[in-house]
Structures are given as structure tokens and as C-alpha cells.
Amino acid sequence: MxxxxxxxxxxxxxxxxxxxxxxxxxxxxxxxxxxxxxxxxxxxxxxxxxxxxxxxxxxxxxxxxxxxxxxxxxxxxxxxxxxxxxxxxxxxxxxxxxxxxxxxxxxxxxxxxxxxxxxxxxxxxxxxxxxxxxxxxxxxxxxxxxxxxxxxxxxxxxxxxxxxxxxxxxxxxxxxxxxxxxxxxxxxxxxxxxxxxxxxxxxxxxxxREPPSTSASRKEVFAAIDAAFAQRRKTLRAALAGWAGSAAAAEEALRAADVDPATRGEALDVEAFTRIAEHRPSSPTIG
Missing domain, CATH: 3.40.50.150 (Vaccinia Virus protein VP39)
Structure with missing residues (x-):
């Protein structure tokens, strides 16, 4: 051959x-x-x-x-x-x-x-x-x-x-x-x-590899990732404000996920993003 x-x-x-x-x-x-x-x-x-x-x-x-x-x-x-x-x-x-x-x-x-x-x-x-x-x-x-x-x-x-x-x-x-x-x-x-x-x-x-164990869907986790890096220089509290509905809601989700709201997206691994996605408000008001 x-x-x-x-x-x-x-x-x-x-x-x-x-x-x-x-x-x-x-x-x-x-x-x-x-x-x-x-x-x-x-x-x-x-x-x-x-x-x-x-x-x-x-x-x-x-x-x-x-x-x-x-x-x-x-x-x-x-x-x-x-x-x-x-x-x-x-x-x-x-x-x-x-x-x-x-x-x-x-x-x-x-x-x-x-x-x-x-x-x-x-x-x-x-x-x-x-x-x-x-x-x-x-x-x-x-x-x-x-x-x-x-x-x-x-x-x-x-x-x-x-x-x-x-x-x-x-x-x-x-x-x-x-x-x-x-x-x-x-x-x-x-x-x-x-x-x-x-x-x-x-x-x-x-x-x-097996994806991280999470109650959030892949689509939900990827939405959090996209939002976090859309404005690289911003803290996650600010970068995720639109994703969560407000900066305050973003901060609440981040703290629930055990992530410092002053952190930037580039500091987090994929597991951290899955935790953030799990704590997104169920019906964020985008605006």
C-alpha cells in the first residue's frame, strides 16, 4: 500500500x-x-x-x-x-x-x-x-x-x-x-x-474532556463567556451588567458564584464561568 x-x-x-x-x-x-x-x-x-x-x-x-x-x-x-x-x-x-x-x-x-x-x-x-x-x-x-x-x-x-x-x-x-x-x-x-x-x-x-458539571446549559455558559470578554478592560460587575440585567444583579450573581465582582474575565477558568451562568437572574431585564 x-x-x-x-x-x-x-x-x-x-x-x-x-x-x-x-x-x-x-x-x-x-x-x-x-x-x-x-x-x-x-x-x-x-x-x-x-x-x-x-x-x-x-x-x-x-x-x-x-x-x-x-x-x-x-x-x-x-x-x-x-x-x-x-x-x-x-x-x-x-x-x-x-x-x-x-x-x-x-x-x-x-x-x-x-x-x-x-x-x-x-x-x-x-x-x-x-x-x-x-x-x-x-x-x-x-x-x-x-x-x-x-x-x-x-x-x-x-x-x-x-x-x-x-x-x-x-x-x-x-x-x-x-x-x-x-x-x-x-x-x-x-x-x-x-x-x-x-x-x-x-x-x-x-x-x-467531559464538560464541567453544571445545571446551566452550554448555551447559557457561552453567553456568560461572550459577555465577560465583550469589553476586556471592564470588571466583571460592569461587563456582565447587560447579561444580568443590571450591574447590581451582575454583582449578586458573581458573589453567589464565589467570584470577586472586581475581577476581569481573563482571570477566570471555564469552571468559574459555569458557576456564574448558574446564578444568572432567571429573567434579566436587558436595557
Whole structure:
């Protein structure tokens, strides 16, 4: 089973055959380095029984490396031309593995279900402009995803893996912590992409965790998180005033949650936000 991975010349040839000019709108930066995709598959700890969800497979660089490692790869691609070409590329370069691939032509931000067995891993080179919403949407939509690794803009990787108190700790950090333990799994240089992006990339590895035990729903907890970070420099008493109905009601909820009202959102972990959400007034008067 010798799959032939894509190099720089192969990627350019495939793109040329499709008349494709990579677009910034879709965040298309194709990986042209075989060692990078091998590293991603290895660091993602893809197991033979895994059903891997890949978002934005593009021309198939990472797909070809995933197929021998997993039982099945479900590739979600928003660009119709790329989605149509991918099965042919796999058939040409890894014919023995072609039956493991399922291509879904769709926007990953809008999918609610996938064909076949549920995905157990998420491995993707994500378009920079939608990386955070895509990861959070997929973890929320598919609880079967137990682990994964995504390649994102380095700054986004820092945000997704930040802990309380850090400069870049914010909404993505807390929401990611609701779903999973996330960590930085290394950096990726610009030269492995075509076209080369003007920013560095980072790898984020994650393992699913049970969400904090709480009587509040995920939607309620996320509403508290969004409100707390909407005005970063404000104390939670002020930042949550609209969320609670008034500053006084916010203070009451915070004290009930054992949180100092003078604290700022960036000091709190996800468990603290679940306690705050539990104490939101039942019918706050927004105004």
C-alpha cells in the first residue's frame, strides 16, 4: 500500500489542471511538504480504528497521509472543484486506499451530520479566517470526536491553548476548554505552503474532556463567556451588567458564584464561568 504524497510540483500541476488560483477568501494555502503532513498525522495520534474528519482537504496533501493511518477519512470541502477532484487524486496516488475516503462538498460551519460512522478524530489544515468557529462548531456538533490536531495561524493556536491570566486568553480559550484539553504541538514554517502565507502557523492538539458539571446549559455558559470578554478592560460587575440585567444583579450573581465582582474575565477558568451562568437572574431585564 504505497500512497504517493504530494510535493510542490504535484500541487502546482493539480492546481493548474483545475485552473485554480488559490484565494484568500477561502484561506487556500496548500501544503507542499510531505514531511509536514506525515508529522501532522503522527502528532495527531491517528489510530487504525479512527474515523477522521478532515476539513478543507484542498488538493489532498494531508488526505493522502491520513488514509493509510485511519479506517476512514471524511473530507469536507467547500470548493466544488476541489471536492470533485479529490477522489480522482486519491485513486491515482493511493488506489488501494480509495475506498476509505468519503468527500462531503459542504461548508464545515454548516454541517450538522455526516455520512457513515461518526467521526472520532479531527485532523485539518484549517483556513485561518474560520479556524476558531469551525473547531468549536465541530466539537459541539460531533461529541464522538475524542481527539485531534489542527494546523492554524500561530496567533490562533496561542489563543486556543491559553490558560487564565495570559494576554491572549479569551473567548476561544475558555470555549475550547469546555470541550477539550488543548496544547500547542509545535510550529510550522511558511515555506511548507503554496502560496506561502504572510503569517506563521501552529499545531494544536486536543483531547476531549467531559464538560464541567453544571445545571446551566452550554448555551447559557457561552453567553456568560461572550459577555465577560465583550469589553476586556471592564470588571466583571460592569461587563456582565447587560447579561444580568443590571450591574447590581451582575454583582449578586458573581458573589453567589464565589467570584470577586472586581475581577476581569481573563482571570477566570471555564469552571468559574459555569458557576456564574448558574446564578444568572432567571429573567434579566436587558436595557
Amino acid at each position: 504505497g500512497e504517493r504524497l504530494l510535493g510542490a510540483a504535484d500541487v502546482r500541476e493539480l492546481a493548474g489542471g483545475l485552473g485554480l488560483r488559490p484565494t484568500k477568501t477561502l484561506g487556500q494555502n496548500f501544503v507542499i511538504d510531505a514531511n509536514t503532513v506525515r508529522r501532522i498525522v503522527r502528532d495527531a495520534e491517528v489510530a487504525p480504528e479512527d474515523v477522521v474528519l478532515e476539513v478543507g482537504p484542498g488538493l489532498g496533501s494531508l488526505t493522502l497521509a491520513l488514509l493509510p493511518a485511519a479506517s476512514r477519512v471524511v473530507a469536507v470541502e467547500v470548493d466544488p472543484a476541489l471536492a470533485q477532484r479529490l477522489p480522482a487524486t486519491v485513486a491515482e496516488r493511493a488506489p488501494d486506499l480509495a475506498d476509505r475516503l468519503e468527500v462531503v462538498p459542504a461548508d464545515a460551519l454548516r454541517i450538522a451530520e455526516l455520512p457513515g460512522p461518526p467521526p472520532t478524530a479531527l485532523v485539518a489544515n484549517l483556513p485561518y479566517n474560520v479556524a476558531v468557529p469551525v473547531v468549536l462548531h465541530l466539537l459541539g456538533t460531533f461529541p464522538s470526536i475524542r481527539h485531534g490536531l489542527v494546523m492554524v495561524q500561530a496567533e490562533v493556536a496561542d489563543r486556543l491553548t491559553a490558560g487564565p491570566g495570559g494576554k491572549v486568553y479569551g473567548v476561544p480559550s475558555v470555549k475550547m476548554a469546555w470541550y477539550a484539553h488543548a496544547r500547542r504541538a509545535g510550529n510550522v514554517g511558511r515555506a511548507v505552503f503554496w502560496p506561502a502565507p504572510n503569517v506563521d502557523s501552529g499545531l494544536v492538539a486536543f483531547t476531549r
